[in-house]
Amino acid sequence: MSGRTPALTPPDSALAPVRHPDAPAPGEPIGSHYEHCFGCGGEQPHGLHLAAKAGEGVSVTAEFLVRPEHQGAPGLAHGGLLATALDDTLGALNWLLRVISVTGRLETDYLRPVPVGSVLHLSAEVTAVDGRKIYATAEGRLNAPDGPVAVRADALFVEVKVEHFTENGRPEEIRAAMDDPDQIRRVRAFEVNP
Numbered sequence: 001m002s003g004r005t006p007a008l009t010p011p012d013s014a015l016a017p018v019r020h021p022d023a024p025a026p027g028e029p030i031g032s033h034y035e036h037c038f039g040c041g042g043e044q045p046h047g048l049h050l051a052a053k054a055g056e057g058v059s060v061t062a063e064f065l066v067r068p069e070h071q072g073a074p075g076l077a078h079g080g081l082l083a084t085a086l087d088d089t090l091g092a093l094n095w096l097l098r099v100i101s102v103t104g105r106l107e108t109d110y111l112r113p114v115p116v117g118s119v120l121h122l123s124a125e126v127t128a129v130d131g132r133k134i135y136a137t138a139e140g141r142l143n144a145p146d147g148p149v150a151v152r153a154d155a156l157f158v159e160v161k162v163e164h165f166t167e168n169g170r171p172e173e174i175r176a177a178m179d180d181p182d183q184i185r186r187v188r189a190f191e192v193n194p
């Protein structure tokens with residue numbers, strides 16, 4: 001991690017991240033945490049439909065097919081959506097740490113234009129943990145896992161309690177998620193829900 005701003009540079013007291021014993025095995029799909037999530041949910045027709053997989057250590061990978069509805073300039077991906085793709089991939093790291101955390105800061109570099117029709121191969125890893133602060137980095141490569149880096153980001157996630165969601169989310173959606181008869185979906189929406 002380059003840690004260009006002080007807030008993204010782990011202090012000397014920060015610890016190496018520890019993969020939780022119940023983390024999904026390397027290569028295992030992580031699955032969507034919430035079907036209406038713009039990043040990974042299946043119920044968002046224009047969403048990014050990211051499918052993350054657990055990696056080695058405290059890392060994940062994901063792929064994002066850039067579709068026409070993701071354009072900014074003609075034929076090119078919108079920069080905000082590329083930041084969303086990085087953010088969502090970073091968020092999936094929660095499942096490796098088994099910690100609930102949210103993005104506090106996300107600093108993105110745009111290195112190459114990303115045409116519609118590209119597949120962005122995303123990867124993210126936690127670099128350090130300091131109390132509730134989780135330092136992480138992510139990158140997106142064009143059309144192959146070893147393709148040129150098009151976007152990258154450094155991020156600080158902050159651990160929160162489940163009340164962060166239940167007390168701040170709009171009651172309609174919170175109630176609907178809590179009343180979901182599918183127990184696995186219900187637990188995923190709130191157990192480690194970024």
Ligand SMILES: CCCCCCCC(=O)SCCNC(=O)CCNC(=O)[C@H](O)C(C)(C)COP(=O)(O)OP(=O)(O)OC[C@H]1O[C@@H](n2cnc3c(N)ncnc32)[C@H](O)[C@@H]1OP(=O)(O)O
Nearest residue numbers: 007033040087088091092102103104105133156158160194
């Ligand atoms: C499958 C995965 C999908 C993932 C989706 C992607 C994840 C997301 O997009 S989450 C949604 C976007 N994020 C949010 O909505 C978060 C909104 N912000 C908040 O709720 C709060 O500001 C929150 C929780 C981040 C921090 O608040 P709070 O819990 O009161 O903690 P606070 O005491 O202020 O900060 C804790 C530490 O983090 C640091 N910190 C907090 N925010 C920042 C920031 N923006 N930049 C730098 N440092 C920060 C503080 O300085 C403090 O450090 P220290 O302990 O050294 O003093």
